[in-house]
Amino acid sequence: MTKIMIVEDEAGLRQGLEINLRMENYETVQAADGEEAIRLFHADQPDLVLLDLMLPKKSGFEVLDHIRKYSRAPVILLTARGQETDKVRGLRGGADDYVTKPFGLQELFARIDAVMRRSEATVAAKVICEDDLIKLDPSTREASARNQKLKLSPKEFDLLMYLFRNKERVVPRDELLSRVWNYRVDLNLNSRTVDTHVTRLRRKLQKAVGTDAAVIVAVAKIGYRYLGDASSAA
Numbered sequence: 001m002t003k004i005m006i007v008e009d010e011a012g013l014r015q016g017l018e019i020n021l022r023m024e025n026y027e028t029v030q031a032a033d034g035e036e037a038i039r040l041f042h043a044d045q046p047d048l049v050l051l052d053l054m055l056p057k058k059s060g061f062e063v064l065d066h067i068r069k070y071s072r073a074p075v076i077l078l079t080a081r082g083q084e085t086d087k088v089r090g091l092r093g094g095a096d097d098y099v100t101k102p103f104g105l106q107e108l109f110a111r112i113d114a115v116m117r118r119s120e121a122t123v124a125a126k127v128i129c130e131d132d133l134i135k136l137d138p139s140t141r142e143a144s145a146r147n148q149k150l151k152l153s154p155k156e157f158d159l160l161m162y163l164f165r166n167k168e169r170v171v172p173r174d175e176l177l178s179r180v181w182n183y184r185v186d187l188n189l190n191s192r193t194v195d196t197h198v199t200r201l202r203r204k205l206q207k208a209v210g211t212d213a214a215v216i217v218a219v220a221k222i223g224y225r226y227l228g229d230a231s232s233a234a
């Protein structure tokens with residue numbers, strides 16, 4: 001059973017979420033402040049975290065930083081209306097998605113389903129990724145574009161596979177660091193590492209595909225998105 005931790009200081013909202021999530025057959029853990037969230041994250045090891053940003057004792061950002069040092073468990077932010085910069089900061093800090101308060105339960109359930117599917121897709125990495133442009137076989141680590149073999153480094157392969165599996169959205173750099181590089185705080189990596197790898201990967205793809213059409217696009221201040229065969233779609 002999927003275990004969801006609800007981190008929210010408004011008791012009414014927290015308890016309401018708990019009741020509704022249980023009715024949907026989720027197991028739940030409740031935390032009312034940032035310190036409790038960190039403690040219970042380790043004690044209960046939830047599969048997914050719903051994280052309010054404005055919290056007593058430690059902020060949601062501090063909780064998110066802490067979680068990302070130890071885990072890739074999906075995190076959905078519960079943000080207030082008008083906190084655009086907070087959403088971006090949260091997504092760059094490794095959150096998977098957000099909902100804006102007041103949100104409907106159906107929207108929340110849909111977002112929970114979506115991030116859980118993505119998370120499971122990353123784990124079940126044995127499936128071949130294939131579209132009109134590229135083919136990636138995780139079991140043999142063979143990559144090709146337009147049937148031409150690509151010589152990719154292991155990290156380039158993982159990076160392309162992760163972008164491919166998340167092709168419907170922009171993937172933040174920090175998420176790439178966490179999911180592709182298994183980023184941990186004791187490794188001296190930063191977002192430049194991602195940029196350097198993406199640049200090399202693009203060059204190899206472009207050479208194989210033989211056009212200037214962007215296969216992977218940069219989205220300013222956030223991250224990257226795999227477009228696939230953008231040239232034929234145009």
Ligand code: CA
Nearest residue numbers: 009052054055
């Ligand atoms: Ca709050």
